[in-house]
Amino acid sequence: MDHKSPILELQHITKRFGDKVVANDDVSLNVYKGEILALLGENGSGKTTLMNMLSGIYFPDEGEIYVNGNLVSIRDPKDAFNLGIGMIHQHFKLVDVLTAAENIILGLKEKGGLNVKAAAERITEICQKYGFEVDPYQKIYEMSVSQKQTVEIVKVLYRGADLLILDEPTAVLTPQETDKLFAVLRNMKADGKSIIIITHKLHEVLDISDRVAILRKGKYICDYETKNVTAQELTDAMVGHAVTLNIDRPEPVDPKERIRIKDLTIRSIDGVVRLNHVSFTACSGEILGIAGIAGNGQKELLEAIAGLQPVETGSIAYVNDDGSEEELIGKDPLEIAEMGVSLSFVPEDRLGMGLVGSMDLSENMMLRSFRQGKGIFTDRKSPHKLAERVVEELEVNTPSVETPVRKLSGGNVQKVLVGREISSAPTVLLTAYAVRGLDINSSYTIYDLINRQKKAGVAVIYVGEDLDVLLELSDKILVLCGGEVSGIIDGRTATKNEVGLMMTKIGGGEADE
Amino acid sequence: MNNSLSKVPLFHITRRKELPWYRAWLIRVIAVIMGLILCGIITMFLVKINPLDVYKTMLSGAFGTSRRIWVTAQNMAILLGISLALAPAFKMRFWNLGGDGQTLMGVLGATTPMILLGGKVPNIILILIMLVCAVVAGAIWALIPAAFKARWNTNETLFTLMMNYVAIQLVSFFVVVWENPKGASKIGIINQDTMAGWLPQIGNNQYLLNILIVLVLTVAIYIYMRYTKHGYEISVVGESEPTARYVGIKVKRVILRTMLLSGAICGLVGFLLVSGTSHTMTTTIVNGRGFTGVMVAWLAKFNPIFMILTSLLLVFLSRGASEISTIYGLNDSFGSILAGILLFFIIGCEFFLNYQIALKKTRKEVKIDA
Numbered sequence: 001m002d003h004k005s006p007i008l009e010l011q012h013i014t015k016r017f018g019d020k021v022v023a024n025d026d027v028s029l030n031v032y033k034g035e036i037l038a039l040l041g042e043n044g045s046g047k048t049t050l051m052n053m054l055s056g057i058y059f060p061d062e063g064e065i066y067v068n069g070n071l072v073s074i075r076d077p078k079d080a081f082n083l084g085i086g087m088i089h090q091h092f093k094l095v096d097v098l099t100a101a102e103n104i105i106l107g108l109k110e111k112g113g114l115n116v117k118a119a120a121e122r123i124t125e126i127c128q129k130y131g132f133e134v135d136p137y138q139k140i141y142e143m144s145v146s147q148k149q150t151v152e153i154v155k156v157l158y159r160g161a162d163l164l165i166l167d168e169p170t171a172v173l174t175p176q177e178t179d180k181l182f183a184v185l186r187n188m189k190a191d192g193k194s195i196i197i198i199t200h201k202l203h204e205v206l207d208i209s210d211r212v213a214i215l216r217k218g219k220y221i222c223d224y225e226t227k228n229v230t231a232q233e234l235t236d237a238m239v240g241h242a243v244t245l246n247i248d249r250p251e252p253v254d255p256k257e258r259i260r261i262k263d264l265t266i267r268s269i270d271g272v273v274r275l276n277h278v279s280f281t282a283c284s285g286e287i288l289g290i291a292g293i294a295g296n297g298q299k300e301l302l303e304a305i306a307g308l309q310p311v312e313t314g315s316i317a318y319v320n321d322d323g324s325e326e327e328l329i330g331k332d333p334l335e336i337a338e339m340g341v342s343l344s345f346v347p348e349d350r351l352g353m354g355l356v357g358s359m360d361l362s363e364n365m366m367l368r369s370f371r372q373g374k375g376i377f378t379d380r381k382s383p384h385k386l387a388e389r390v391v392e393e394l395e396v397n398t399p400s401v402e403t404p405v406r407k408l409s410g411g412n413v414q415k416v417l418v419g420r421e422i423s424s425a426p427t428v429l430l431t432a433y434a435v436r437g438l439d440i441n442s443s444y445t446i447y448d449l450i451n452r453q454k455k456a457g458v459a460v461i462y463v464g465e466d467l468d469v470l471l472e473l474s475d476k477i478l479v480l481c482g483g484e485v486s487g488i489i490d491g492r493t494a495t496k497n498e499v500g501l502m503m504t505k506i507g508g509g510e511a512d513e
Numbered sequence: 514m515n516n517s518l519s520k521v522p523l524f525h526i527t528r529r530k531e532l533p534w535y536r537a538w539l540i541r542v543i544a545v546i547m548g549l550i551l552c553g554i555i556t557m558f559l560v561k562i563n564p565l566d567v568y569k570t571m572l573s574g575a576f577g578t579s580r581r582i583w584v585t586a587q588n589m590a591i592l593l594g595i596s597l598a599l600a601p602a603f604k605m606r607f608w609n610l611g612g613d614g615q616t617l618m619g620v621l622g623a624t625t626p627m628i629l630l631g632g633k634v635p636n637i638i639l640i641l642i643m644l645v646c647a648v649v650a651g652a653i654w655a656l657i658p659a660a661f662k663a664r665w666n667t668n669e670t671l672f673t674l675m676m677n678y679v680a681i682q683l684v685s686f687f688v689v690v691w692e693n694p695k696g697a698s699k700i701g702i703i704n705q706d707t708m709a710g711w712l713p714q715i716g717n718n719q720y721l722l723n724i725l726i727v728l729v730l731t732v733a734i735y736i737y738m739r740y741t742k743h744g745y746e747i748s749v750v751g752e753s754e755p756t757a758r759y760v761g762i763k764v765k766r767v768i769l770r771t772m773l774l775s776g777a778i779c780g781l782v783g784f785l786l787v788s789g790t791s792h793t794m795t796t797t798i799v800n801g802r803g804f805t806g807v808m809v810a811w812l813a814k815f816n817p818i819f820m821i822l823t824s825l826l827l828v829f830l831s832r833g834a835s836e837i838s839t840i841y842g843l844n845d846s847f848g849s850i851l852a853g854i855l856l857f858f859i860i861g862c863e864f865f866l867n868y869q870i871a872l873k874k875t876r877k878e879v880k881i882d883a
Binding site (some may be wrong): 017306307308332333334335337345347349351352353354355356357358359363366367368370371376377378380 | 528740741742743744745746748749752753755756758759760761762763
């Protein structure tokens with residue numbers, strides 16, 4: 001790879017939020033023409049902030065940005081477009097009721113009238129050039145996540161971007177879709193486009209990138225030629241000290257049936273089937289991993305068990321140690337707790353469901369316990385003690401237990417939530433995307449906590465998105481596809497490819513390609 | 514270089530970390546002073562009166578004589594009472610804009626037995642009946658929109674607002690039914706001779722009992738919102754309904770219960786207006802305080818103790834404003850302009866409590882720094 005001319009130079013970029021938070025501290029970084037640069041760093045290391053300055057969302061406090069050798073000032077996203085910089089955000093910014101083509105030309109001021117047909121032709125041209133598959137006339141709401149992402153990428157290319165920034169593009173994709181995306185990225189690279197990709201997944205970094213730049217705590221640490229580096233080296237550089245990358249998987253001790261689900265069918269309010277005759281059993285002392293593309297019924301499944309989701313048909317039985325069963329359907333979380341079923345739930349939406357962002361740590365501990373005690377007054381002392389205990393045992397980084405939880409970082413928020421949920425000594429623990437957005441250290445803390453629950457005989461249902469982790473952590477893996485059980489396989493023998501295929505097609509079977 | 518320099522944004526806005534309380538209050542004091550200065554400038558240019566005299570007049574209008582102090586305190590008590598009613602609803606993010614109507618229904622509820630039963634039952638019984646009727650009427654008026662919200666998720670803002678007009682029409686109907694003397698289209702002082710249904714005075718102070726009742730209420734609501742299980746549920750429902758459901762709080766029940774409380778307190782204030790203050794019923798007796806109360810509650814961030822201060826501020830501004838108009842022969846609007854400016858600064862400074870503005874360093878300075 002010959003690094004002739006940098007298409008982008010960042011020099012001494014510093015961005016502060018308020019007096020104390022330095023999101024980027026004197027970062028200098030070059031991106032060359034026709035290369036794929038992976039930007040790697042833990043959460044809060046300033047990757048997204050840095051990229052947001054390139055796409056015109058933030059403005060740097062100090063430092064200079066050069067594009068093709070010229071000093072530029074990027075005040076808003078329009079400036080970024082004019083400079084040929086396009087960002088594909090983690091959360092898509094598309095209008096659901098419009099078609100792909102309409103979304104792509106939305107906001108563009110082209111001469112002449114609105115000409116969707118001409119646009120569609122150009123879109124097809126772009127797609128053919130790089131190997132995308134997009135129907136310009138398809139409505140966004142009919143598209144899968146990966147198709148929507150393709151539309152976002154085409155949108156950026158349509159506007160003539162030479163430098164594409166992708167913020168965690170693979171978080172929502174299956175392994176097969178990821179492969180397709182990477183093929184397209186390689187085509188773009190061959191065409192001379194430069195690409196910055198933000199990702200947490202090390203094997204993807206090694207797979208796709210030419211060079212890796214590492215940020216830690218807002219500072220630029222170093223960069224590597226990808227071909228000369230290993231996953232372990234990258235992790236160590238990212239975290240700042242050596243880390244072991246293995247997840248424990250102790251053998252289940254005396255597993256007993258705990259949750260038995262039969263023929264569970266759930267419809268959303270607008271009548272769409274979310275779960276279709278789902279049956280499985282979760283056992284004590286085991287981790288049941290649930291794999292599937294996001295939005296294939298995982299949320300509904302967990303919420304149904306937790307008593308938050310109306311169910312159309314089927315049964316969810318809680319099996320006691322003596323073999324007697326209790327039906328959970330039709331009961332709300334309070335009634336389930338009153339039956340003596342100790343069920344803990346770490347929901348996907350931490351601050352929107354699991355916690356109250358504006359309340360402090362000890363008030364959040366109260367969410368589960370505030371009804372305890374007689375009389376009309378709340379007991380504030382024991383939640384306070386619990387909060388202090390969680391902070392100490394899980395090493396939550398917080399100024400005090402009186403700090404509102406929304407001021408904590410993602411990892412610490414999750415520790416507070418998990419800490420509260422396991423404090424009640426549950427027999428069933430439901431977790432949805434427990435490590436989403438967490439850095440490596442926090443993720444391993446969470447895996448460890450989950451494993452400890454497993455050893456204590458808790459039936460753990462773990463909904464995850466990172467297949468590597470699911471394969472390392474789970475005793476059994478249930479794969480959901482379109483709301484149906486695509487298969488239940490042994491976590492110790494399953495392969496990633498097998499799970500990936502089952503995610504896209506009931507029962508897996510032969511690959512279509 | 515020069516070209517790109519001019520392209521740098523002039524300033525940017527960032528969120529503040531928590532401020533120590535004294536700095537927060539310093540910002541508020543500065544805001545009030547700036548507001549007073551602007552008011553002064555406007556006064557000098559518009560009506561050519563020494564602003565210091567204007568401020569003195571405002572003060573004397575609100576606190577000049579002991580009678581004025583009592584009236585101010587009484588107005589404050591009524592406004593504070595309505596604000597206390599609204600606070601739990603707003604804390605729950607239930608936008609109860611029906612404070613006027615709920616209080617007015619309390620007024621109607623208190624007036625009805627006062628007229629129909631006046632002199633027929635012992636006074637203490639009459640007062641109790643009036644109290645119960647007022648509280649129930651206010652509560653019903655709040656429960657109707659709450660029930661619709663809980664059952665069909667209707668928009669409570671419009672619903673409570675519309676209920677105000679229904680209440681006004683109802684009161685206006687009964688004013689005609691009970692008009693005294695005939696043809697006057699108003700009720701006049703009820704039971705003027707017998708004083709039946711009038712709240713007793715403590716000593717010579719006509720309003721003291723009202724004020725004491727509202728003070729007790731303030732403490733009660735403070736404790737309710739802060740230390741009880743109900744209060745905690747209200748906060749959780751207000752912050753996030755999914756969280757409330759997740760921990761098994763019955764959201765509908767909390768909405769109904771809290772609105773019942775909100776309406777009942779409005780009804781109580783309606784009772785105080787009739788039995789303890791005016792001894793009559795008019796359609797304008799609440800005088801928009803159901804809306805001013807929203808401001809009182811918001812300004813104090815729903816803390817009942819701070820609401821004492823904010824209700825005092827709003828009553829002071831309105832009484833001061835009317836005093837200016839009277840003394841200097843200006844029309845009503847001028848006083849309102851001044852009150853508006855002061856409020857603008859007081860509310861506007863909240864922005865600076867949460868955010869700070871950093872001026873952009875020029876590139877030159879950066880170079881020197883580096």
